[in-house]
Amino acid sequence: MKAIATALGVSEVWLAFGEIVGEGGESPPLPIDPILLTVDEMYQADALAVKAGISGLDLMEAAGAGIMQAIIARWPSSPVLVLCGPGNNGGDGFVVARLLREAGWDIRLALLGNVEKLTGDAAVNAARWEGPVLEFKPGLVGKGENACGLVVDAVFGAGLSRPITGMVKTVLEEVAASGLPVIAVDVPSGIDGDTGACLGFALGAELTVTFFRRKPGHLLLPGRQHCGQVVVVDIGTPEAVLDQIRPQAHQNCPSLWGGLFPRRSVMDHKYVRGHVVVLGGDEMTGAARLAARGALRAGAGLVTIVCPESAVPIYALGEPGVLNARLGEGEGQGEGQREGLTRLLADERKNLYVLGPGNGVTAVTKARVMEVLETGRPCVLDADALTVFADDVDGLAEAISGPCVITPHEGEFARLFGPIGEGPKGERAGKLGRVRAAAARLGCVVLLKGADTVIADADGRGVINTNAPPILATAGAGDVLAGFIGGLMAQSMSPFAAACAGVWLHGECANEFGPGLIAEDLPEQLPAVLRRLFSSTSDQRLAVSVAP
Structure with a gap:
């Protein structure tokens, strides 16, 4: 982890259980890792993981499994609406839907776009989904017997660069107005992963599940207010990729500077x-x-x-x-x-x-x-x-x-x-x-x-x-x-x-x-x-x- 030591300005660091200690004294262990990755750096981490022999499908399966486990740990079984987008975020949503259904949960899934137009790992996981694929349109939240209890937001990820408008905005506004708990995949749809900016409209999540490391947009406002609790899932990305990426952004905490504090x-x-x-x-x-x-x-x-x-x-x-x-x-x-x-x-x-x-x-x-x-x-x-x-x-x-x-x-x-x-x-x-x-x-x-x-x-x-x-x-x-x-x-x-x-x-x-x-x-x-x-x-x- 020499690259991280250089970035923090200390001689040596040890990374274990989220703790970074600078030479000269110990710092308190933290339940978080202070390293943040930009959207581009996360793409780079995924590419390096694939280069190291971990397939994109395995990464997506691990991501979906982590989201599913986070949901089961926090909520009792109830009907879940999974909203999937046309990219890899939507692919994660297909995995979540499949795994929750296998666990006995009632799942409804809606896709923005056509299944036939999906590509890569998202297309593979869409094919593995054996349930119906609903049209992405207003009215999905449902009422009465058709009402759902949770919503999984897998529409847009951290790399979104355009404002959310039109019918997509209408659907997300309905979800927000319903008051249902929202579980966001990576970031809530509409939040810029690098800046935390709200792009036209953004859902407010009760739980956001992200992968490998958090992004600046999870901490910067207004993104932080939309994310709710942020959970980081280990999807198998090797820690060694950080030495090649050399991240320059961190969350402030004593593990960054405790070893440099005056003694x-x-x-x-x-x-x-x-x-x-x-x-x-x-x-x-x-x-x-x-x-x-x-x-x-x-x-x-x-x-x-x-x-x-x-x-x-x-x-x-x-x-x-x-x-x-x-x-x-x-x-x-x-x-x-x-x-x-x-x-x-x-x-x-x-x-x-x-x-x-x-x-x-x-x-x-x-x-x-x-x-x-x-x-x-x-x-x-x-x-x-x-x-x-x-x-x-x-x-x-x-x-x-x-x-x-x-x-x-x-x-x-x-x-x-x-x-x-x-x-x-x-x-x-x-x-x-x-x-x-x-x-x-x-x-x-x-x-x-x-x-x-x-x-x-x-x-x-x-x-x-x-x-x-x-x-x-x-x-x-x-x-x-x-x-x-x-x-x-x-x-x-x-x-x-x-x-x-x-x-x-x-x-x-x-x-x-x-x-x-x-x-x-x-x-x-x-x-x-x-x-x-x-x-x-x-x-x-x-x-x-x-x-x-």
């Missing part, structure tokens, strides 16, 4: 643990204080808020554990303030800068950010430090000369990058594609915040985070996140690993607190989350919270 030593002192400098403004002072508190709780040895002289009394009344320093005499970006920032930058013990929270969208903020970036010091850029470059992304790209993480929300991202990552025909790229393109454009780590936060590095690695609860939509939460990431980077965690760890811990802190959360609560939950993260007695409880 304590009896020889540590505060400067070993890093010194974070937070640039504070003179109006929205709470933002910088939240970032500073986040950096402290994340383990930074020292945190200093540096601010205009006029704001020093405000910050001095804040956290007793946070140092305060003034930029210098005078207001704005006068000579005294420039000298103050230059003096701070001359102290190499101050090894991480958090810029943007509460700084103000001004030329002064932009000048300060540029001065810090040009030194090559590690930085986290958030909020105003990004907005000041809304019309100058080239200037930002040129200024970044050292380790850097930027943490925009959707609005800041759009102002900075515009329609980045568009496809060859002008189609809008999915979130993962857009963030990867942005990271390549700037040459740094980009973290696009949201309910499905995506982190990407300039080398193409991408991670999707899934543990953020709705209560995180509160003022100041992003400032705390910037502090978490900065605190981890100050302790020599790589920008990509720190961003992944920071956003996951951020979500866990919100889950730990629960309803009523405000931003100030987040740093105070971090000790409990970290204790559970590295506790051998409660690893499984932690693992459950990162499942999609």
Whole structure:
């Protein structure tokens, strides 16, 4: 699994029971595998499996058997409507129908298109189906004695690229309106397997059964909301194919970065643990204080808020554990303030800068950010430090000369990058594609915040985070996140690993607190989350919270 080790940025990994452990320490075992395969990569995996001697028919039979077993394990026997499409997804549906009927279930099967036009393995499995094939049309759900109890959606798979319209849409809308449990094959019909986008219309499934590995569309919104519970079935694809595919996308979880997390030593002192400098403004002072508190709780040895002289009394009344320093005499970006920032930058013990929270969208903020970036010091850029470059992304790209993480929300991202990552025909790229393109454009780590936060590095690695609860939509939460990431980077965690760890811990802190959360609560939950993260007695409880 050397390819996976390279993708994760660790020296070695061991993959067993869904656990990936980085050199330097153990991470909690997880009931999921973090590796995600794009639609094209899954096609490649199937082709490599066939090349290794596993027939396409065997793969389809195993897929259908896995779906059948998942259904039997969750529902009592009842009439099932199996909706089959004209491709391999429909072939899987024919296998499911045959195996459920052999198990004594009442099955009705409808096919979109003609049996005579099916090809390949789908045609073979259609021939093995001994029951009637109904016309794909409205009214299939039935009523009264003809009503079904479950629906298997095997119409379209993850590779669908066109919107669902017309009669097909009408049939699927009837299924949705019926309220019947839907079991989706691979992905719910209408969901793009790579982007999670809804193509015209998409069924909402109670259970989605996919094969070998999950896809980004299972985790990205709105796809994640349509998939319900996602079960991955082993269909016999050799694990070795991953070494040839070299997947670059993963679900965020501790097994990706736990081995890179800062470790304590009896020889540590505060400067070993890093010194974070937070640039504070003179109006929205709470933002910088939240970032500073986040950096402290994340383990930074020292945190200093540096601010205009006029704001020093405000910050001095804040956290007793946070140092305060003034930029210098005078207001704005006068000579005294420039000298103050230059003096701070001359102290190499101050090894991480958090810029943007509460700084103000001004030329002064932009000048300060540029001065810090040009030194090559590690930085986290958030909020105003990004907005000041809304019309100058080239200037930002040129200024970044050292380790850097930027943490925009959707609005800041759009102002900075515009329609980045568009496809060859002008189609809008999915979130993962857009963030990867942005990271390549700037040459740094980009973290696009949201309910499905995506982190990407300039080398193409991408991670999707899934543990953020709705209560995180509160003022100041992003400032705390910037502090978490900065605190981890100050302790020599790589920008990509720190961003992944920071956003996951951020979500866990919100889950730990629960309803009523405000931003100030987040740093105070971090000790409990970290204790559970590295506790051998409660690893499984932690693992459950990162499942999609």
